[in-house]
Amino acid sequence: MSAGFETALAIVGLAAVTVVARGFFLFPRQAWSVPAWLQRSLQLAPLAALVAVLAPEIFMANGHLLSTWRDARLPAALAATLWYAWRPGVLGPLIVGLCVYLPLRLLLGW
Secondary structure, three states: OOHHHHHHHHHHHHHHHHHHHHHHHHOOOOOOOOOHHHHHHHHHHHHHHHHHHHHHHHHEEOOEEOOOOOOOHHHHHHHHHHHHHHOOOOHHHHHHHHHHHHHHHHHOOO
8 A cells, every 4th residue: 555545544534533523422312411520520621731731841851850949930830820829810920920930041041
């Protein structure tokens, strides 16, 4: 088989799996309810995904845990978290985190 045929076959197979998986939830024969524990778990899924992406960026460098507190990411993350606890939103923590991170990184070389 040629590489082009295998690629086309993979794309068609992935498309079929996607249609079946989404159709399973979009076109049920009867209405079904989600249990309360599953609904609660699904509400926490975006937060868990965000933590899974951000935690390694904040606490790791070159595949290893940070060995010093002199890393600009730590105080920036702390400042952004404290700002969010005080005034929830998206823009405020972003600006505060950058205002802490940039001077530490650019001026102090952390």
